[in-house]
Amino acid sequence: MDGVSPGNEAQQSQCRDLGATSSSSASTGLGWRPSQLVFTPYMPGETSDKSQTLRVVVRKPLVTRLTKEIVETYQICNPQFKYSEELNPKRYLTSPSVGVLNDGYDNVNSDLILTVNFVLINLERNRRYIVKDVLGHGTFGQVAKCWVSDTKSFVAVKIIKNQPAYYQQALVEVSILTTLNKKYDPEDKHHIVRIYDYFVYQRHLCICFELLDTNLYELIKLNHFRGLSLSIVQLFSKQILHGLALLKDAGIIHCDLKPENILLCTSVKPAEVKIIDFGSACMEDRTVYSYIQSRYYRSPEVLLGYQYTTAIDMWSFGCIVAELFLGLPLFPGASEFDLLRRMIEILGGQPPDYLLREAKNTSKFFKCVGSLQNGDISEISSNGRSAYQALTEEEYETRELKKPSIGKEYFNHMNLEAIVTNYPYRKNLPKEDIVKESQIRLALIDFLRGLVEFDPAKRWSPFQASRHPFVTGEPFTHPYEPPPETPRMPVVQGIKVDHHPGGGHWFAAGLSPNVSSKNRPSLYSSSHFQMVQYPPANSYGSVGSHGSYNDSVRLGSSYGSYGESSNMFAYYSPVGPSGMHMLGQSSTSMLGNSPDARKRVIQYQAGNGLGISPSAGNFTHLPLGASPSQFTPPSSFAQVSAGSPGHYGPTSPARGSSHGSPLGKTSAISQFNRRKNWGCAGSPQTQDITFSPYWHGQCPDSSGHAEGTAHVLSSSPSYLQSNTDAASWKQRGGGGGYSANQKPTCLFMPSSNINLQSTELGHDTPESCLSLPDPGDWDPNYSDELLLQEDSSDVSCLTAEFGRSMNLGSTEPLVGFGRPHQVSSTSSSISVHRLNGPVQAYSNVEMGSPPAHDLQAGYMRSMSKPFHLMPRILQNSPSRFGLQPVQRFAHGRPTRVGEWNQIKVQAPPSSFSSGEPRSPRNNSFANSMTWGRRVNPPVSNIPPASRARKDYARID
Numbered sequence: 001m002d003g004v005s006p007g008n009e010a011q012q013s014q015c016r017d018l019g020a021t022s023s024s025s026a027s028t029g030l031g032w033r034p035s036q037l038v039f040t041p042y043m044p045g046e047t048s049d050k051s052q053t054l055r056v057v058v059r060k061p062l063v064t065r066l067t068k069e070i071v072e073t074y075q076i077c078n079p080q081f082k083y084s085e086e087l088n089p090k091r092y093l094t095s096p097s098v099g100v101l102n103d104g105y106d107n108v109n110s111d112l113i114l115t116v117n118f119v120l121i122n123l124e125r126n127r128r129y130i131v132k133d134v135l136g137h138g139t140f141g142q143v144a145k146c147w148v149s150d151t152k153s154f155v156a157v158k159i160i161k162n163q164p165a166y167y168q169q170a171l172v173e174v175s176i177l178t179t180l181n182k183k184y185d186p187e188d189k190h191h192i193v194r195i196y197d198y199f200v201y202q203r204h205l206c207i208c209f210e211l212l213d214t215n216l217y218e219l220i221k222l223n224h225f226r227g228l229s230l231s232i233v234q235l236f237s238k239q240i241l242h243g244l245a246l247l248k249d250a251g252i253i254h255c256d257l258k259p260e261n262i263l264l265c266t267s268v269k270p271a272e273v274k275i276i277d278f279g280s281a282c283m284e285d286r287t288v289y290s291y292i293q294s295r296y297y298r299s300p301e302v303l304l305g306y307q308y309t310t311a312i313d314m315w316s317f318g319c320i321v322a323e324l325f326l327g328l329p330l331f332p333g334a335s336e337f338d339l340l341r342r343m344i345e346i347l348g349g350q351p352p353d354y355l356l357r358e359a360k361n362t363s364k365f366f367k368c369v370g371s372l373q374n375g376d377i378s379e380i381s382s383n384g385r386s387a388y389q390a391l392t393e394e395e396y397e398t399r400e401l402k403k404p405s406i407g408k409e410y411f412n413h414m415n416l417e418a419i420v421t422n423y424p425y426r427k428n429l430p431k432e433d434i435v436k437e438s439q440i441r442l443a444l445i446d447f448l449r450g451l452v453e454f455d456p457a458k459r460w461s462p463f464q465a466s467r468h469p470f471v472t473g474e475p476f477t478h479p480y481e482p483p484p485e486t487p488r489m490p491v492v493q494g495i496k497v498d499h500h501p502g503g504g505h506w507f508a509a510g511l512s513p514n515v516s517s518k519n520r521p522s523l524y525s526s527s528h529f530q531m532v533q534y535p536p537a538n539s540y541g542s543v544g545s546h547g548s549y550n551d552s553v554r555l556g557s558s559y560g561s562y563g564e565s566s567n568m569f570a571y572y573s574p575v576g577p578s579g580m581h582m583l584g585q586s587s588t589s590m591l592g593n594s595p596d597a598r599k600r601v602i603q604y605q606a607g608n609g610l611g612i613s614p615s616a617g618n619f620t621h622l623p624l625g626a627s628p629s630q631f632t633p634p635s636s637f638a639q640v641s642a643g644s645p646g647h648y649g650p651t652s653p654a655r656g657s658s659h660g661s662p663l664g665k666t667s668a669i670s671q672f673n674r675r676k677n678w679g680c681a682g683s684p685q686t687q688d689i690t691f692s693p694y695w696h697g698q699c700p701d702s703s704g705h706a707e708g709t710a711h712v713l714s715s716s717p718s719y720l721q722s723n724t725d726a727a728s729w730k731q732r733g734g735g736g737g738y739s740a741n742q743k744p745t746c747l748f749m750p751s752s753n754i755n756l757q758s759t760e761l762g763h764d765t766p767e768s769c770l771s772l773p774d775p776g777d778w779d780p781n782y783s784d785e786l787l788l789q790e791d792s793s794d795v796s797c798l799t800a801e802f803g804r805s806m807n808l809g810s811t812e813p814l815v816g817f818g819r820p821h822q823v824s825s826t827s828s829s830i831s832v833h834r835l836n837g838p839v840q841a842y843s844n845v846e847m848g849s850p851p852a853h854d855l856q857a858g859y860m861r862s863m864s865k866p867f868h869l870m871p872r873i874l875q876n877s878p879s880r881f882g883l884q885p886v887q888r889f890a891h892g893r894p895t896r897v898g899e900w901n902q903i904k905v906q907a908p909p910s911s912f913s914s915g916e917p918r919s920p921r922n923n924s925f926a927n928s929m930t931w932g933r934r935v936n937p938p939v940s941n942i943p944p945a946s947r948a949r950k951d952y953a954r955i956d
């Protein structure tokens with residue numbers, strides 16, 4: 001029996017001998033032994049060093065050892081086991097993963113087919129980005145989490161679809177974000193995502209951002225669509241306002257503000273939020289799209305087709321604040337009609353008559369009930385009420401010949417005050433805390449009233465909103481009177497320059513071709529629409545050439561610039577020196593900072609000098625700016641005459657329809673591509689203008705409005721007077737007796753299908769809470785994450801860490817440009833677990849358990865676009881929350897503007913080899929099965945995600 005005794009050292013040693021043979025085992029008398037002993041038997045009584053090590057490992061859950069530590073487990077069992085990543089089968093991250101375009105590099109959607117460890121290379125800087133996971137998808141392409149070994153850090157790289165229009169629009173994002181980062185926020189204090197790098201790889205523009213964490217929609221989702229605590233709402237509001245104030249100072253409209261585009265940044269302590277996705281952004285005086293903003297967050301003026309300003313972002317911001325508190329969108333309109341109906345019902349009142357009189361789409365939603373005076377509609381009818389009345393559902397159907405989509409009602413109460421006041425309080429909240437919170441809720445109501453204000457001219461600016469007691473934490477005693485905005489001087493208009501004839505650059509007045517101009521003066525008094533005197537030699541470029549990226553190895557765009565005989569003005573040009581080709585004539589080069597194009601005579605030089613890149617290749621010179629819808633080729637390079645209306649080619653979204661750009665971004669992009677296919681190439685002389693008889697947009701008034709949309713591009717934000725101790729949210733008493741001043745002029749009858757149970761003041765009861773579907777039903781990663789939670793006793797979820805990192809009593813966090821992402825390897829691994837634990841630990845979050853309620857019940861509705869869930873699913877990917885950067889990301893990017901413009905974007909030669917197989921096609925499995933790609937299961941009943949909210953591409 002000695003021969004089999006565990007205590008027999010000789011025997012154990014022999015068993016561990018991997019070279020043991022059957023003969024040797026036979027000699028021990030153990031009977032059959034495998035000829036090649038790979039695994040050693042487990043010996044419980046072992047006392048050797050090795051067995052002790054083993055015993056430590058054994059404490060870890062089996063699932064850990066067999067999953068994420070499988071390599072170590074193998075090596076313990078077999079020291080000769082060697083792991084080699086190269087031998088792994090490819091794990092595709094892009095779907096579909098079949099390469100059909102771009103020599104097999106791109107799939108049918110023009111997305112670069114990514115696999116785990118695919119390497120994106122910035123040849124110019126010899127920097128390699130190793131793809132580790134996909135963080136999300138968007139209109140423009142994919143966002144990958146990449147490892148940069150130079151800096152030993154992770155970054156997020158947005159890989160733009162390989163199509164010219166997407167490429168062009170992405171350049172706008174690069175330009176705007178670069179300007180914001182470098183010029184307006186060099187110290188990274190304003191909650192705007194940082195851009196680190198950009199380059200072209202395999203014909204895809206890649207934009208490298210700092211890596212952020214989950215977005216606010218996900219955060220609410222993790223919380224089962226229950227609202228966040230007021231202190232968190234206050235903190236986030238303050239931070240977002242910082243960002244919006246910066247945008248306003250820069251004269252930039254984000255155009256797509258929503259919870260999905262506000263991401264947590266947990267690499268700094270205390271954690272903060274940042275605004276991302278400037279892919280829809282535009283300059284305030286160069287608005288081009290008429291259909292912008294995701295529907296739930298769409299402002300009335302955009303919905304109605306009125307001219308818009310940075311005030312539209314404040315509307316969206318108000319919707320976001322409400323959603324953070326309620327856990328549900330305030331206006332979850334299933335269609336634009338439904339959206340407007342909800343606005344009118346919840347807010348009371350309606351858009352002002354001046355706006356309704358001028359907006360393009362008024363007749364779609366309103367009927368005129370006012371009297372006619374001098375052939376014009378009287379603004380106020382005889383009884384003092386509006387001359388416009390919202391259409392009923394039936395009237396809308398009669399006019400539009402289709403039933404409007406009407407979504408479910410989620411709130412029992414149909415006005416803002418009642419919705420907020422009656423929202424269930426957190427469980428077990430002491431009575432005195434309920435009293436305190438009720439006061440803060442009154443402040444919140446007042447705050448929201450100033451944001452979701454129908455009249456854009458009266459809507460608060462970021463500066464004004466940031467002074468509200470809800471944000472500052474001061475006692476709320478009476479309705480807030482915002483301080484006046486710093487007055488700005490009108491531009492002295494020397495030269496009037498109209499829009500570029502080719503499309504969207506509206507030098508003269510910042511007019512969108514899609515919006516009316518008549519009521520412009522009404523906006524001059526708006527806190528969002530103030531004028532400034534520009535320094536004489538600045539420009540925020542506009543007309544330019546985009547060059548070719550398909551046909552040349554080195555990109556030759558002069559994006560975002562325009563020239564004149566003696567000066568050249570340009571954006572931060574994200575492309576190479578050819579983008580600066582006009583610089584030679586320039587005695588002044590103003591980069592990124594642009595102001596008043598209108599002060600100069602723009603002499604478009606025939607055939608060159610404006611917008612023609614030497615490497616323009618097969619694309620025409622295009623006016624570049626905020627939108628692909630601008631990509632109508634200009635007719636000539638003759639001097640642009642002011643006030644030329646409707647100079648749009650047949651494919652401009654701004655033409656052919658009174659709706660301007662009804663299909664928005666998607667449409668514009670596709671139209672651009674179509675146009676490109678029509679062969680609008682190279683020579684400017686070959687391009688014609690088609691005057692559209694259908695265009696209803698207003699010609700910019702060459703005399704009157706040119707100065708109207710000017711804005712400051714000052715080098716330092718003017719609003720920086722934030723209350724630094726506002727982060728200390730004190731729930732003080734006072735303010736009692738505030739009565740919200742609502743005028744519920746409900747033109748719509750409350751919908752009868754309110755399906756919520758009571759949300760009366762009081763603690764929510766379990767029976768009032770309808771359960772959400774199990775996330776595992778739609779999230780294939782969900783169970784994995786739960787399993788992995790066993791791995792550590794200190795597991796908690798993202799929000800727990802986030803809550804812990806909150807220091808609500810602190811002053812403004814000190815954050816700076818390129819601040820360290822100092823997450824030790826230890827904390828990194830902890831964060832993996834935390835991030836992976838979506839819901840379970842949430843109740844422990846310091847931010848307070850959000851009130852349970854049943855509102856999500858009404859939120860459950862079928863997704864018309866289930867594929868839109870994909871980014872959400874991917875966001876939950878365990879690997880998404882992998883190791884955080886262990887040291888600061890420092891690209892050593894040039895900080896001077898001139899240097900920035902020297903950076904070239906190169907398209908690698910077709911023969912370029914990245915170490916990846918030339919054609920992904922060759923490397924896919926025979927059955928095309930993809931590895932590592934999360935399947936998108938059919939989803940029928942979950943809260944809508946961002947994509948479902950976005951209806952750029954449709955007309956309601």
Ligand SMILES: Nc1ncnc2c1ncn2[C@@H]1O[C@H](COP(=O)(O)OP(=O)(O)OP(=O)(O)O)[C@@H](O)[C@H]1O
Pocket residue numbers: 135136137138139140141143156158193209210211212213215260261263276277278279871875
């Ligand atoms: N810096 C970042 N860090 C982490 N994740 C990011 C980052 N930037 C983007 N993402 C993820 O990628 C997704 C898509 O990014 P983004 O919104 O910029 O793309 P898009 O194509 O412009 O989208 P949209 O269709 O909304 O315009 C985001 O929702 C987010 O989940």
